[in-house]
Amino acid sequence: MEQSRYIRVRFLGKGTYGEVHLYTDTQTDTNVAIKTIKVLQEGEGIHFTALREIMILQELIHPNIIRLHDVFYKNSNINLVLELAExxxxxxxxxxxxxxxxxxxxxxxxxxxxxxxxxxxxxxxxxxxxxxxxxxxxxxxxxxxxxxxxxxxxxxxxxxxxxxxxxxxxxxxxxxxxxxxxxxxxxxxxxxxxxxxxxxxxxxxxxxxxxxxxxxxxxxxxxxxxxxxxxxxxxxxxxxxxxxxxxxxxxxxxxxxxxxxxxxxxxxxxxxxxxxxxxxxxxxxxxxxxxxxxxxxxxxxxxx
Structure with a gap:
């Protein structure tokens, strides 16, 4: 997924293992929350907590569980594109x-x-x-x-x-x-x-x-x-x-x-x-x- 489709608007807060920002998805003209999870060190690959979170959110589709829309990499960090809850x-x-x-x-x-x-x-x-x-x-x-x-x-x-x-x-x-x-x-x-x-x-x-x-x-x-x-x-x-x-x-x-x-x-x-x-x-x-x-x-x- 092209990273340029997401335009950062403002900081929302911190999760357990990453920061969350409000972005605009230019392809759908909707707002989303993107959680950025930093790798431990360059070259070490994806943090296991990110893999676990991605795997769980891909499986748990329910109205009362945050929805994972997309995942992309940028600057060696993994980014989770989540539905926005205000x-x-x-x-x-x-x-x-x-x-x-x-x-x-x-x-x-x-x-x-x-x-x-x-x-x-x-x-x-x-x-x-x-x-x-x-x-x-x-x-x-x-x-x-x-x-x-x-x-x-x-x-x-x-x-x-x-x-x-x-x-x-x-x-x-x-x-x-x-x-x-x-x-x-x-x-x-x-x-x-x-x-x-x-x-x-x-x-x-x-x-x-x-x-x-x-x-x-x-x-x-x-x-x-x-x-x-x-x-x-x-x-x-x-x-x-x-x-x-x-x-x-x-x-x-x-x-x-x-x-x-x-x-x-x-x-x-x-x-x-x-x-x-x-x-x-x-x-x-x-x-x-x-x-x-x-x-x-x-x-x-x-x-x-």
């Missing part, structure tokens, strides 16, 4: 004040994630900054630089993935044997943030993060999380009671709080899956979920 959830999370909007956005996120998990892909870094919203009100899961194709559930995996505030307890305790449930913990943290308009668990270090979790959800025992004490980085913690979700999330419905609790189960084997979450009564009772059109109208004054 804003990120973390920029507009203050607008999710009513249950209908929160429910609509969460439903889209879960639909995209359920599709990923059904196709054996873990994202491993879900957070509001990696959830874009298009002009037509669709959530777009993006930044697959740390995503992983799950071939063997028992195989050891890389640690140190996922942004700290959205990192599951099993990762904080250093397990290398984790699965798709780690993404659902991240979704729970995002859901809590949409309800209260601020990050739910804001630790400064891994130890501080696990303390924040225990001081909020209560210190787990063996009955809550079997095998916790044999994880590589486990350390005993003082007993701390669980806070009341009614007090912590006063604006949320009972169904919302119940779903949130199921997302934030300590034992990953007991954590609700994305497909199960979509069947939760939260989505079939109370306020109906906002449509893409509803969300687009709410966000119309805030999209850049």
């Amino acid at each position: 804003s990120a959830l973390n920029d507009v999370i203050h607008l999710t004040s009513d249950e209908s909007t929160t429910k609509g956005l969460l439903k889209q996120l879960l639909e995209g994630l359920a599709f990923m998990h059904e196709n054996s892909v873990m994202h491993r870094d879900l957070k509001p900054g990696n959830l874009l919203i298009s002009r037509n009100g669709q959530i777009k899961i993006t930044d697959f630089g740390t995503a992983k194709i799950v071939c063997d559930v028992e195989a050891p995996r890389t640690t140190g993935v996922c942004t700290l505030w959205y990192q599951s307890p099993e990762l904080l305790f250093g397990t290398k044997h984790y699965g798709k449930a780690m993404d659902m913990w991240s979704v729970g943290c995002i859901f809590a943030e949409m309800i209260n308009k601020e990050p739910f668990l804001k630790g400064n270090t891994s130890i501080d993060q696990i303390n924040k979790i225990f001081n909020t959800l209560g210190t787990p025992g063996e009955e809550d999380w079997k095998g916790m004490n044999i994880l590589p980085n486990y350390w005993p913690s003082p007993a701390s009671p669980r806070i009341s979700f009614v007090r912590a999330f006063p604006t949320a419905s009972n169904e919302a709080r119940d779903l949130l609790e199921k997302m934030l189960m300590y034992d990953p084997r007991q954590r609700i899956s994305a497909s199960q979450a979509l069947q939760h009564p939260y989505f079939s009772t109370g306020e109906p979920h906002a449509s893409c059109g509803d969300i687009a109208r709410i966000l119309s004054n805030y999209i850049r």
Whole structure:
């Protein structure tokens, strides 16, 4: 594909492994986002994270997953031409004040994630900054630089993935044997943030993060999380009671709080899956979920 067809407009932001700019595609007269991933050194070839991201995005075609249009090379860098989504959830999370909007956005996120998990892909870094919203009100899961194709559930995996505030307890305790449930913990943290308009668990270090979790959800025992004490980085913690979700999330419905609790189960084997979450009564009772059109109208004054 001719590189000259794309004209750079402005800088948009940084992904896990590259910068993202807004470009105009002169052949289609539309705007696109181009993510530039730098090679490690001249002559070393394509960075494996770029290959992984390209491969995954070519396979995962879904309305709630960012679409890869094209790939080209320039100045020894690989460039991913992606569909444009004008804003990120973390920029507009203050607008999710009513249950209908929160429910609509969460439903889209879960639909995209359920599709990923059904196709054996873990994202491993879900957070509001990696959830874009298009002009037509669709959530777009993006930044697959740390995503992983799950071939063997028992195989050891890389640690140190996922942004700290959205990192599951099993990762904080250093397990290398984790699965798709780690993404659902991240979704729970995002859901809590949409309800209260601020990050739910804001630790400064891994130890501080696990303390924040225990001081909020209560210190787990063996009955809550079997095998916790044999994880590589486990350390005993003082007993701390669980806070009341009614007090912590006063604006949320009972169904919302119940779903949130199921997302934030300590034992990953007991954590609700994305497909199960979509069947939760939260989505079939109370306020109906906002449509893409509803969300687009709410966000119309805030999209850049």
